[in-house]
Amino acid sequence: MNEKINLDSHSLLILQELQRDSRQTVQQIADRVGLSPTPCWKRIKEMEATGVISGYTALVDRAKVGLNLLVVVEANLSQHTEELVRQFERAVAATPEIVRCLSTTGQADYILTVLVPGISEYEQFLHTTLFKLPGVTHVRSSIVLKEIKAEVRLPVVIHAHPPTQPTPSSRARKRASS
Known part of the structure; x- marks a missing residue:
């Protein structure tokens, strides 16, 4: 049996984005999940290496x-x-x-x-x-007379609150308190 790999909320968000559209650039994915490109790329490569991401494919009608x-x-x-x-x-x-x-x-x-x-x-x-x-x-x-649902995306669930990007006002408050 495959061993479950624990993923944090950023990695789960990356998986959701890749399942939605795997042709996105790392920059686009990073922007959507609240990371910079390098850590985003590293997480993708790690998920590929551990088999969480087993490949990429085209969806054909x-x-x-x-x-x-x-x-x-x-x-x-x-x-x-x-x-x-x-x-x-x-x-x-x-x-x-x-x-x-x-x-x-x-x-x-x-x-x-x-x-x-x-x-x-x-x-x-x-x-x-x-x-x-x-x-x-x-x-x-x-x-089959009619397909009602034919989803290929896995329902990866984020159990914790998704990461939030700091707003300009929260950055200003953080600098002011430093």
């Missing part, structure tokens, strides 16, 4: 690239031996149409998210790929 059908698939395996599970998971990882796979409790052993151009392509995918995955004994498909 699936309909604009012809992936019009989204299917949620519940799959069950015949057995749960270590070797069969490993084979199934390797095969899933190697299948580009399966964009998400979750090992679950409840009715299904796995819940898969599948993207294909249309229903005929999904039918073909079922017969040529899904039914042939190692150990699959049962598949239940749900065609």
Whole structure:
């Protein structure tokens, strides 16, 4: 299991900004989170090094690239031996149409998210790929009619009060009291 890394409020704000728009400059991010560019850059590099930030990517509109059908698939395996599970998971990882796979409790052993151009392509995918995955004994498909929410940003929460930038009047008071 991954170890949780404790992040302060500045780092959490940086994560929020990077998730909102990772094409911002360090200067823009620093301005938004109340840091100067160098400490902001150091925090980003540290979060990359520790794996908090695992990469950067472009968000693609699936309909604009012809992936019009989204299917949620519940799959069950015949057995749960270590070797069969490993084979199934390797095969899933190697299948580009399966964009998400979750090992679950409840009715299904796995819940898969599948993207294909249309229903005929999904039918073909079922017969040529899904039914042939190692150990699959049962598949239940749900065609998604409409995506209500498809958020990729993680809800990083700032539990402490976010840092505030000193106002001109507070700087003047600080100098006066020095």
